[in-house]
Amino acid sequence: MPAPATLHGPSSASASITRDHQEDRRPMSVPAPAPEGALLYDRRTGRLDGASAVERLAVLAMRAGARLTEPWEHRGFSLGCRILSVALTEREAMVRIDDDTRYAFPLGDGYWSVLFDPRYVYEPELERFLMNVVDVDYTFVDGGANYGLWSVLVSSRRFGSHPAIAIEASSRNAAKLRRNAEINGGRFAVRHQAIGATAGGIARLSGRKHEAFTIAGGTDATVTEEVPVMSLDSLFDDGTLRPDGRFVVKLDVEGVEVDALKGGRRMLDADSVLLCEEHGADRTHAVTRYALSLPGCREFVLDPTTGRFEEVPEPGFLDHVKTNPAYGYNVFVTKSPFWIERLRSAPPVVR
Template identity: 75%
Template sequence: MTGSDPRQDPPLTFDRRTGRLDGATLRERVAALAITAGARLTEPFAHRGFSLGCRILGTALAPRETIVQLDDDARFAFPFGDPYWSVLLDRRYVYEIELARFLETVVDVDYTFVDCGANYGLWSVLTTSRRFGAHRAIAIEASSRNAEKLRRNAALNGDRFTVRHQAIGATAGGVARLSGRKHEAFTIAPSEAGDFCEEVPVISLDSLIDDGTLEPAGRFIVKLDVEGVEIEALTGGTRLLAADTVILAEEHGADRSHGVTRWALAQPGCREFVLDPKTGRFEEVREPAFLDHIKTNHAVGYNVFVTRSAFWTERLRAASAGP
């Protein structure tokens, strides 16, 4: 699945609403069925082994682009058989259910979505769609290869969100060294693995206010998926956090000290919420140890909602209460 541009042939199209797959050869249809089955079989195990299966299938497939119809006005493209995004071929699967549930409760709110570590831009596509309220979105991605896919998805959806090829750090200015082997796990965190990819310009969350991208009087939902530099990114966003902002930051399952939460709860006036699978509600995190029963898989990340805003605190509480 490497080499030539997967858009050299007409794309496959998959409609998640109906399950219809168009433009596929017999071999690709069989592969799609295998991918769907693999997604369902591995779901109870946080999809462990799914990416390996996709890579094995990929050796027998020609490069093709898949365009998934997520909704009437939301389309999302990725290479057919991609080890990370192919899970979307399983129509039952909900990607990052905690964010989906929260966004569905704030459709009426006038906010800007800031997608940091956007990858191919799924959430930028969705938050700008009618179903989620057609909000303004800014997608920021450190990898130039991912940013190309991100621009493709912006174009597929009428260029309704802005794309920026930058990394998020503690301070704006200079460049960072990006490394990684998987497109979903590129990082600017120090690495000794010898898998350097490129140098990328660095901005901070607060610099989005300084350069006029964000107006301090606005409301913001910030998704922070920056692979190991969450605390640095949060440190560079203290002024944005002081505004009407809620930040979704990743707590990695392997971090048993719950470092992001410790940082958040140490900030004056800061509160944190997390979707608790035991209650099915957004629960307030009052001490880091609360996450011991949430973070049960050391191989995946868990989104926590960090805010100093009374408005967003009430909306999280309302989301917890349910219908």
Template identity: 75%
Template sequence: MSASDPRPVTPLTFDRRTGRLDGATLKERLAAIAIRAGARLTEPFAHRGFSLGCRILGPALDPRETLVQLNDDARFAFPFGDPYWSVLLDRSYVYEIELERFLMNVVDVDYTFVDCGANYGLWSVLATSRPYGAHPAIAIEASSRNAEKLRRNAALNGNRFTVRHQAIGATAGGVARLSGHKHEAFTIAGADDAAFCEEVPVVSLDSLIDDGTLDPSGRFIVKLDVEGVEIDALKGGQRLLDADSVILAEEHGSDRSHGVTRWVLAQPGCREFVLDPRTGRFEEVRDAAFLDHIKTNHAVGYNVFVTKSAFWTERLLATPPAR
């Protein structure tokens, strides 16, 4: 960009607490209005079609960073018009409400947050913020491009969480082939040569104990967003599961056999919980068929909470119902 180029280079700033957008041109303000309207219109359909709308807008937008104030101690940056994260411009939107509700109910607990498949690091930013209890966190991301954005968000928040550019697998060592076309859906499961991105070193959850990253005497909340390798990741975290941990794993709506849950329920001592929209509470999943009424959208993922810990079981069941 030349010195005479009038396009703005400073970030747009958006405060979700007040709805205030600063630093935007008229064109960008109109685009932000369109993005918010698209988020509201597509919300009843799990935002299906929202990303397409953002991609249509994309060519008309100058490359620009959006810096969102999430709360009084959390800032999160992403490219303006990003098809995945721009939904945050809708102040009424709550990202992964089941995790939001759980974390806000365990603010008082001394735990470490392990963010696997962290993408740009939204949950690492939030979990380490004061309103969420200012917990230590480790963010692990397989994509080098995403890891660059992840480091940016760590820096915006005082580098209060650790960033690692690695993939999560069943065993540590070697490399995995990462593929995908969308930054939120990169995967090491069945890499497609046509969409091949890079090779990335592999770690397991238990190797985080072996290398001293995690102290097995501590408490942990582990989020797995690993796009198809959830079971491998859980297999690689048996000692972490035996510790005082709760692991969030994704059950994709398209898997009508509920494969992750079937694997979990076959493991001695493992219990699984899910936020049930009928009761507004975390309910125990005793049979995989229980998820038939939970996974109503085939296009999205659903977080299930896996633990062997009596402490985390009690806290899940004690989470107040949604108002």
């Protein structure tokens, strides 16, 4: 099937980001019709189409399980999905989020089936930030995109129809990522590459779960493949992006965030904000420690005590934010006066 993908250089889809960035915002493509008989769940209405009796019961159970495990940040939910999957045949589930937005994943997936709970919000601090900058003309770079939920959302009308490029190291995940680009009208570009400190060469990917594949190394080599490496700055070098643009860069690269920042010095010098994951288990706050060591870099985090994006003056500030060792917390790194002001002026969370 056709896909806006590239392995080593910019695809036609990513090249269009260069031509159209901050110029003529074209209407985004609309999703293709769902295939006949597709399992389609509408989060807005709760309607489920194309499901057998067993699949319908499984979806109801996953929705209930997501709701029940919510107070414990969904611990145990993936185990429940694995148990339910024994009774299910391999099949794609498709979730309608908005009129122009669909998201596909394998039925019974222990990570994404939580979307069957219509109340669930994935990474609420990111959604809050992105909804607060709908009016801004920026290009979205989705580093470590997995199946591409954020690329799907950011390129949708509700989030401002922004151009986006999704980058994913795993070939299996990249196939799902291309699928989500396809069912949403090909409205974002896809690259199957790992993000590192320098462009070129090969990285070795390992991991047990699709949401936790990493090139950081370690003892877990259950799944391995060799992946070509790019850097954030290589998006300028190959003509995919123009340095004079405005960018929101999401980095969820499973332990190599610091390397990604090292390979994004020019990206940081541009009019950009980088959303980096700080893992709750890292009490040294390594990503923040490195970011704050860079001249001119400022960092912000959604502070649960104030409900605002607060500036992080030193790494220890995150001690009261990172309370769950199993959770990833997003910090916002920037040198840009524009993005600093947008973070500071974001309205507080209404409790």
